[in-house]
Amino acid sequence: SSIPNVTLNNGAVIPQLGFGVWQVPDEEAVPAVRAAIEAGYRSIDTAAIYENEAGTGQAIAEAGVPREELFVTTKLWNSGTRDWSGRQGRDAVRAEFDTSMDLLGLEYLDLYLIHWPRPMHGSFLNVWQGVEELLAGGRVKSIGVSNFGVEQLEVLLKESSVVPVLNQVELHPYFPQQELRAFHADHGIATEAWSPLGQGKSLLSEPALQQLAAKHGRTVAQVVLRWHLQSGVIAIPKSVTPSRIKENLDVAGFELDAEDMAVVASVATGVRIGPDPQEFD
Ligand code: NAD
Numbered sequence: 001s002s003i004p005n006v007t008l009n010n011g012a013v014i015p016q017l018g019f020g021v022w023q024v025p026d027e028e029a030v031p032a033v034r035a036a037i038e039a040g041y042r043s044i045d046t047a048a049i050y051e052n053e054a055g056t057g058q059a060i061a062e063a064g065v066p067r068e069e070l071f072v073t074t075k076l077w078n079s080g081t082r083d084w085s086g087r088q089g090r091d092a093v094r095a096e097f098d099t100s101m102d103l104l105g106l107e108y109l110d111l112y113l114i115h116w117p118r119p120m121h122g123s124f125l126n127v128w129q130g131v132e133e134l135l136a137g138g139r140v141k142s143i144g145v146s147n148f149g150v151e152q153l154e155v156l157l158k159e160s161s162v163v164p165v166l167n168q169v170e171l172h173p174y175f176p177q178q179e180l181r182a183f184h185a186d187h188g189i190a191t192e193a194w195s196p197l198g199q200g201k202s203l204l205s206e207p208a209l210q211q212l213a214a215k216h217g218r219t220v221a222q223v224v225l226r227w228h229l230q231s232g233v234i235a236i237p238k239s240v241t242p243s244r245i246k247e248n249l250d251v252a253g254f255e256l257d258a259e260d261m262a263v264v265a266s267v268a269t270g271v272r273i274g275p276d277p278q279e280f281d
Contacts, residue, residue, distance in 0.1 A: 002252035003040075006234055008165035009188040012110070012142045014071050016229055017249060018043030020194065020238035022050055029055030030062075032240045037063040037070075039246045045168075045236040046104075047075035047115055048096065053103035061105060074100045075115040075146060076131065078281065093130030101139060109140045113168060116280055117145070117152045124152055125159055132162045144168070146194070147277035150183050157187060166190035169277075171233060172198040173209070173224060174269045181233070196228050196235035197221055197248075199273055206267050216254050225251045227264045 004016045019036040021029050021044065029052035033044060037059065046056045053074060060070060076096050097112060112131060117124045134140050145156070146168040156164060167184060171177045171193035184191045197204065204220045213220045221237070225248060228235040237248045256264070 003042075003249065004229065006190055006232075008142060008190055009163055010142055010165055012165065014111070014166075014190075014234060015041075015043040016234050017041070017225065017251070018045050018071070018073075018234065018236040019245070020045045020236040021052055021056060022047070022194075022238060024050070024052055024055075024238070024240055026052045026055040028052075028240060030059045032245070033059035034063060035242045035245050037065055039242075039249050041245075041249060042069055043071040043073070043236070045073045047113075048077040048100050049075070049115065053100055054105075057104035057106060067107070071110040072104065072106060073111040073113060074104065074109060075113040076100075076127070078116055078118055090126065090130035090133060093127060094134065097134055097140070108138070111142045111144060111165065112140045113144045113146045114148075116147045116277055117149070118281055119149075119152060119278060120281060124148075125155055128156055128160055128164075132160060135162065144189075144192075147280070149278060150180060153183065153187070153189065163187065164189055166192045166234065168192040168194055168236075170195050170272055170274045171228075172196055172203060172273075173206075173227060173264050173267045174198055174203055175272050176231075176265065176268050181231075190234060191232070192234040192236065193228055194236065195273055196233075196237050197224055200239075201273070203267070208263050208267055212256075212260055212263055215260075216256075218254060219247060221248055222251050222254075223256070223260075223264070226254065226256055227261065230256055230261065 005013045019041040131143050142165045144164040144166045209220045213223045239245050
């Protein structure tokens with residue numbers, strides 16, 4: 001497809017646009033992921049907590065696309081019932097990973113992420129060391145984090161041996177995460193945007209963005225995704241509607257100039273849609 005690739009700090013390559021499946025029930029994930037792969041998506045983002053790893057895996061198996069052409073991500077859940085401290089926590093990471101792999105039905109995973117840092121527990125470094133140990137097993141090619149702030153990334157950079165390939169965070173024109181992106185860039189960590197379309201809410205009816213979409217003969221969703229790509233961000237929009245699944249991938253063939261990029265930036269509010277990762281447990 002015409003979607004650019006991003007090379008991660010370990011040499012692995014991820015498509016800059018992927019398909020997210022949060023809030024897609026397991027049975028619905030089968031047709032949705034199938035439609036996405038048929039449309040040309042080669043990167044799929046799920047998580048243990050989405051409870052659709054089985055449906056996602058089934059769609060991947062049925063798609064008939066060579067495994068090495070796909071980039072599959074899943075995430076380690078916060079797991080309120082487990083003790084993440086000490087050795088036991090690391091073993092629990094392996095058990096969680098194995099469960100995800102069984103559900104996905106895959107021989108190997110492209111990317112495993114810690115879903116949230118939960119800094120109030122002081123255990124993310126230990127969890128990360130458990131995730132690092134998975135690399136040696138060869139069933140996961142890359143490891144990274146999600147919802148980490150600069151403070152947590154600094155701990156990993158100082159205290160652990162593997163630099164996360166990316167940090168998946170809430171990022172859209174309302175909440176552009178400039179400071180975190182600059183930190184990532186300084187440390188070879190790629191930025192991946194969750195809720196890249198602002199969850200399809202008011203962002204898509206912003207008058208300034210509607211004008212820009214009209215100017216380019218595109219939809220607001222396409223303009224916003226174009227903004228992500230031109231910002232060097234990896235984006236994983238979600239839809240279960242086949243026409244939108246296609247629309248969200250069809251973002252080549254036009255370009256935002258500096259003035260257009262400034263218009264998109266002008267809608268920033270600095271307000272999150274999702275929870276604050278420093279507080280979320
Ligand atoms: P999103 O920004 O991708 O918006 C999705 C919603 O926007 C859809 O449900 C639909 O209502 C609407 N939409 C999609 N395409 C559209 C189009 N072309 N035109 C009009 N409306 C459209 O929001 P998201 O699902 O929250 O985020 C994307 C993915 O990011 C998730 O599926 C998940 O994989 C990931 N995610 C990760 C975390 C995390 O903590 N790591 C949190 C939230 C989401």
